[in-house]
Amino acid sequence: MYTAAEIIFALLQELTKEKAEQFAMNLWSLWKSQNLRIWQNISEKCQAISARAHHMLKCNIDAAFSEALNRVGFGLCIRDAAGNFRKAKMMWSNPICRPEIGEALSLLYPIQWVHKLQLTTVDFEMDANSCRLF
Numbered sequence: 001m002y003t004a005a006e007i008i009f010a011l012l013q014e015l016t017k018e019k020a021e022q023f024a025m026n027l028w029s030l031w032k033s034q035n036l037r038i039w040q041n042i043s044e045k046c047q048a049i050s051a052r053a054h055h056m057l058k059c060n061i062d063a064a065f066s067e068a069l070n071r072v073g074f075g076l077c078i079r080d081a082a083g084n085f086r087k088a089k090m091m092w093s094n095p096i097c098r099p100e101i102g103e104a105l106s107l108l109y110p111i112q113w114v115h116k117l118q119l120t121t122v123d124f125e126m127d128a129n130s131c132r133l134f
Helices: 004-014 017-040 046-054 099-116
Strands: 057-066 071-079 085-093 122-126
Touching: 004 017, 017 046, 057 099, 071 099, 085 099, 099 122
Parallel strands: 057 122
Antiparallel strands: 057 071, 071 085
16 A cells, blocks of 8 residues: 555656646645635635646745855746746855755745735745754
8 A cells, every 4th residue: 555645756757847746736735725714714715726736936046155245146037837937036145155055045035025015926946965963
């Protein structure tokens, strides 16, 4: 017998990147609906659950390290569910730091920016290989 997690991960491996992203967003929306029902006693209709998954935004993040300039640069780009450009921002931090610190900051700064923009359904994506909890 397979667990739900094994079935989901097997399915995700068979889907295209776009379909896998949409499937994951639908699962997240179902989870969110369940939490709303349990913790806030809010029941949602199927249309609301589906609409939330289709209105998700994605923030792509990358960090660049310049020893010559003694700083770390952060590039942020927000796109909608259809991949259309919404907003972008570039930030710098001085002095240069270790990559794992810079990668952690490259997630902190976008979270703060998205909060300031009052966006609520944002998925953050980055390519950090060395971001650790300290």
